[in-house]
Amino acid sequence: MKSLIVDISHHQPSNKINWAKAAKEVALFIIRVQYGSNTIDREYKNHVAHCKKYGIPFGHYAYGRFVSVVDAKVEANDFLNRIDKEAKFLVLDVEELTTPKNQIVQASQAFIDVCKNAGWKTGLYTGHHFYKPNGMDKVKADFLWIPRYGVNDGTANKKPDFLCDLWQYTEKGKVSWYPSYLDLNNLHGTKSLEWFIGNMKIAEAPKTQVKSEIVKKPSGNSFIKTFQKWLNSTYKAGLVVDGIYGDKTKTEAIKALQTELNKQFGAKLVVDGKWGPKTKSAIRTVKKGAKGNITRIIQGMLYCLGYNPKGFDGIFGNGCESAVEIFQDDNNLTSDGLVGKDTFDEMF
Known part of the structure; x- marks a missing residue:
């Protein structure tokens, strides 16, 4: 039974992955698309093409580098313009204070809201050490993805202190179809794998007729x-x-x-x-x-x-x-x- 959930970027070159073997073990790939607006992941299109070829479900994530609320919206729109429309969901990755601390929650929420208002199921990835001290628990997303490695030996040995839906349990995972380490993840909450890889909200009807008229939240609304x-x-x-x-x-x-x-x-x-x-x-x-x-x-x-x-x-x-x-x-x-x-x- 396929059970692996793996996130990848250009640090895991597509030509080093044995995709035929991976297809027998991987239930879901989460593929990075960009590192801020200005750095497009060099491998994401190759990763997507192989996932499609071998029938492996995939989602997309963007590493946030925005410096303000306005910039977060720009990054989100750049992300939306680059993603593959067959992705199952999107994720914002926030691991550092590129905005002032008193704006990080508002800016992260703005990014997520742009994606959600475009009809995408959108999650938040953020560091275990970063989550509470920076108020990221106040960000509303469709799901939460938290890393906690413990001894970081490739096994799941120290669970997050916080309720979350995905747990990245190691950055030193070993598999037969890739020659180096990988980030490996487990389902950790009540959401099933089907919840992640099932139909996107954008495909649902008739709710999309109302959803298209959702009011955005600019200043002076x-x-x-x-x-x-x-x-x-x-x-x-x-x-x-x-x-x-x-x-x-x-x-x-x-x-x-x-x-x-x-x-x-x-x-x-x-x-x-x-x-x-x-x-x-x-x-x-x-x-x-x-x-x-x-x-x-x-x-x-x-x-x-x-x-x-x-x-x-x-x-x-x-x-x-x-x-x-x-x-x-x-x-x-x-x-x-x-x-x-x-x-x-x-x-x-």
């Missing part, structure tokens, strides 16, 4: 401004109406939800803007047909997170349901269009 104005007028939030979704807007949205849970369901929550177990336990599932301020909060949060519910009217209609389903699908939740505890949890 009028939809986010509408939400901020409503929070100010309805809950005296005191927000600066700048169209930028940040921590203050999120806090005021949670306060609004807590207020409504108290008012409508007698929840007796402290209205402190903190998303915690008491607030989560007070949630009532919201679904198509619902009307009122909680639906407005859902619509507003969808806009803030880059999804288009087709209105900000407090009516949970078809557009809102479709946007919720896509949001759930992107965040590995049951795509049922029902906004319950787990969906609220992912929003906040």
Whole structure:
């Protein structure tokens, strides 16, 4: 049974790989396409051609070298222009602070969002030592890929301290079909191999009709401004109406939800803007047909997170349901269009 998951770049020349043997053992190759915008991997097209010839599924990754949020979007678009369309997924690799530390999360998210908004299942690879200290746990991606080598002897012997979906367990893996060391990986979370090598979201229908209309999140976004104005007028939030979704807007949205849970369901929550177990336990599932301020909060949060519910009217209609389903699908939740505890949890 094929079980190997191997990531490769031009450091593993295609002409040194015995592809016929590899095809019998490799379940998935993850092929580097670029090292920043300016360095295109010299071997990626050769690697892709051989994967196609021998029927080996593959994904693509890009090593991030961006120096700002704007630059991250440029790198992402360069990546999208270079990838092979038969790739199963994309990955952003962030291992160093090429941007100021206070911008690395926002820039990484911008890169991932460009790929996701183009319809691609997109993951994040980042160092075990880099993950928490640099806030990479706040980046939202479709999956997380973490390296941790332990004694680094080619075996899987020291698991990551963090929940992740792929574990790169060695950089000194040995196989019969390549003469030197390789990076080897294991599935480590709840996602199956089929989840990684199955159909891309871009091929799904009819959700792509809505997905093509997903709202992006530039500075000054009028939809986010509408939400901020409503929070100010309805809950005296005191927000600066700048169209930028940040921590203050999120806090005021949670306060609004807590207020409504108290008012409508007698929840007796402290209205402190903190998303915690008491607030989560007070949630009532919201679904198509619902009307009122909680639906407005859902619509507003969808806009803030880059999804288009087709209105900000407090009516949970078809557009809102479709946007919720896509949001759930992107965040590995049951795509049922029902906004319950787990969906609220992912929003906040």
